[in-house]
Amino acid sequence: MQLRWSMVIALVLFIVVAPFTVDTYNTLNQRAFMSLFLKGNPFSDAMQDTLEFRGETWQLDWPYPPLTILLDLPAWLMYRQLAHESLYQFLFKLPLFGSAVVTFFLLEKVQQDSTQIPPRVLWADWFILNPALILLTTVAGGFEIVMTMFLVWAFYLLYKSHLGWSGLMLGLAVALRLYPIVLAPVFCIELVKRPQAGWSAVIKFLVVVALPSILTIFPFLVLDARSLFDTIALRQLALGPFATINGLVPLIYAGLALVLPAAPIYASVFTLAASVSFILMAIGLCSVYLFSCHYQPRLGEMILLALLVFFAFYPKVHGLYTIAIFPFALVTGTRISAWVWLPGAIWMLLVNGAFGASGLLYFLAPSTGLWIPSVSPMLFAQGTILLILLQLCLIILSIIEMVKKITARSRQRQLLSVRRCVELE
Numbered sequence: 015m016q017l018r019w020s021m022v023i024a025l026v027l028f029i030v031v032a033p034f035t036v037d038t039y040n041t042l043n044q045r046a047f048m049s050l051f052l053k054g055n056p057f058s059d060a061m062q063d064t065l066e067f068r069g070e071t072w073q074l075d076w077p078y079p080p081l082t083i084l085l086d087l088p089a090w091l092m093y094r095q096l097a098h099e100s101l102y103q104f105l106f107k108l109p110l111f112g113s114a115v116v117t118f119f120l121l122e123k124v125q126q127d128s129t130q131i132p133p134r135v136l137w138a139d140w141f142i143l144n145p146a147l148i149l150l151t152t153v154a155g156g157f158e159i160v161m162t163m164f165l166v167w168a169f170y171l172l173y174k175s176h177l178g179w180s181g182l183m184l185g186l187a188v189a190l191r192l193y194p195i196v197l198a199p200v201f202c203i204e205l206v207k208r209p210q211a212g213w214s215a216v217i218k219f220l221v222v223v224a225l226p227s228i229l230t231i232f233p234f235l236v237l238d239a240r241s242l243f244d245t246i247a248l249r250q251l252a253l254g255p256f257a258t259i260n261g262l263v264p265l266i267y268a269g270l271a272l273v274l275p276a277a278p279i280y281a282s283v284f285t286l287a288a289s290v291s292f293i294l295m296a297i298g299l300c301s302v303y304l305f306s307c308h309y310q311p312r313l314g315e316m317i318l319l320a321l322l323v324f325f326a327f328y329p330k331v332h333g334l335y336t337i338a339i340f341p342f343a344l345v346t347g348t349r350i351s352a353w354v355w356l357p358g359a360i361w362m363l364l365v366n367g368a369f370g371a372s373g374l375l376y377f378l379a380p381s382t383g384l385w386i387p388s389v390s391p392m393l394f395a396q397g398t399i400l401l402i403l404l405q406l407c408l409i410i411l412s413i414i415e416m417v418k419k420i421t422a423r424s425r426q427r428q429l430l431s432v433r434r435c436v437e438l439e
Contacts, residue, residue: 020139021118024111028152032107033100036380037154041106042067046074048083048090057234057241067380080230081189082157085109100381103155111151113163118142120166121341124173137344146334146355149362153377154334161191162338169317169342172201175208177215181222189226194338196324198223199303200316207310295327311420318342318351319420322413325354329406331361331398336405343412348419351412357405365397 036042046065050056063074089105092098122138141147150156164187171180184201187194198220205211205219234242302323306316321339328335336354343352367376372394 018136018139020142021115024114024142024148027148028107028111031152032111033104034381035153035377036099036103037377038067038070038072038380040155040157041103043074044082044086044106045090045093045102048086054237057238078157079189079192079227080234081186081226085157085160107151107155110155110157110159113160114142114147114151117159117163117166117341120163120170121344124170124345127173137341140344141341144337144340144355146337146340146359146362149359150334150337153374154362156333157190158333158335158337161187161194162341164190165194165197165317165338166341168201169313169345172204172313177205177211177219178222181219182226185223185226188223189230193324193328196299197317197320199299200306200313200320203303203306203316204313291327295324298323298327305417305420309420309424311423312346314342314345315416315420318346318348319413319416322351322354322409322416326406326409326413329402329409331358331401331405332366334358334362346416348412348415350408350415354405354408354412357401357408361398361401365394365401367394 042065046063047056050063064071065074086106089102089108092105093102118138118141121141122136125132125137147159150159164183168180168183168187171177171183180201184194184197188198201219201223202216205216206213208215231242299320302316302320306319311319318339321342325336325339334355336358339351339354343354362373364373367373371379
């Protein structure tokens with residue numbers, strides 16, 4: 015391990031920018047949620063609390079699992095002592111940047127193991143200087159990068175045949191964000207393919223995967239199960255990746271609104287569209303698992319394909335969720351999937367905003383006091399829909415690219431097998 019030029023650039027950017035950029039959703043909502051510990055169980059009061067910042071007030075919305083509490087604990091404790099906003103922003107984002115650094119070294123190690131002469135620009139360099147990653151770690155402060163680190167670490171440990179530790183990393187990713195659970199069958203398929211593993215190893219692996227979620231959620235479940243369910247489960251069902259109002263449903267809603275602007279869209283139609291979208295997602299993921307069993311792609315390819323199919327039914331540009339795709343696109347060498355993050359980065363730089371500011375100015379406004387007029391609601395909606403459609407097109411093209419690559423290699427293996435049989439005869 016050595017300090018590379020890309021790491022120096024990323025570190026300087028983080029030190030200079032991180033203290034002076036504020037996301038009123040991520041960093042401030044988490045701080046308000048942590049303060050509820052002073053009243054007892056934070057999940058009991060989370061959905062009834064409000065938050066005030068620079069003259070603006072909004073309802074607290076933090077429907078995330080308890081593991082996120084540990085990431086913000088040092089920043090929150092320091093803020094209670096000093097009440098210094100820039101220091102809080104820096105400390106809040108420090109674990110996120112640290113996760114990017116860990117992922118950097120994991121990618122560097124994977125590339126060193128797979129290539130005898132590494133290129134001048136490594137996968138790790140492309141990763142640490144990715145604009146979407148910089149936005150998440152340095153500007154907005156998004157936990158997706160921590161989840162991405164756990165996924166890459168799980169991949170690397172299974173690649174090195176450390177099954178238990180790999181399961182733990184995947185379990186931490188699931189405990190931090192719900193949707194990595196769709197990768198559990200992918201890891202199990204990889205285990206079944208290994209002669210030294212078998213079904214007993216699969217069962218042990220799944221038990222280890224479940225442990226982080228059980229251990230972090232159980233104390234709050236005992237304290238107030240109803241509030242925990244209302245805060246996390248119901249909000250995730252309403253707003254999260256397995257939601258009824260996310261995925262393809264907003265596109266359907268927007269399309270109907272454009273075609274029939276004066277016609278009401280009834281809740282039953284909306285719910286039906288959401289249910290169909292969820293069922294199609296389940297079918298798509300099951301198809302990935304069956305495809306993987308038949309064509310036996312590499313582990314990185316299976317992970318990437320499952321993530322692509324999942325995000326095809328959850329093409330939400332908010333929060334740059336698709337950053338998880340990028341390291342696996344680098345590892346597998348697929349070109350189109352390496353750009354799936356771009357629409358989300360454009361959305362965050364130009365469209366995202368609240369309280370009278372948009373894009374990058376929204377993140378800088380609390381520090382500079384320059385509240386530039388935000389984009390109009392219509393322009394916000396149109397820009398968001400266009401970027402979602404662009405992201406969806408990139409995802410579909412990436413899936414086609416992946417399927418072609420895997421099936422072509424499978425045919426080559428079959429031809430080689432036939433030639434060997436002929437030679438033996």
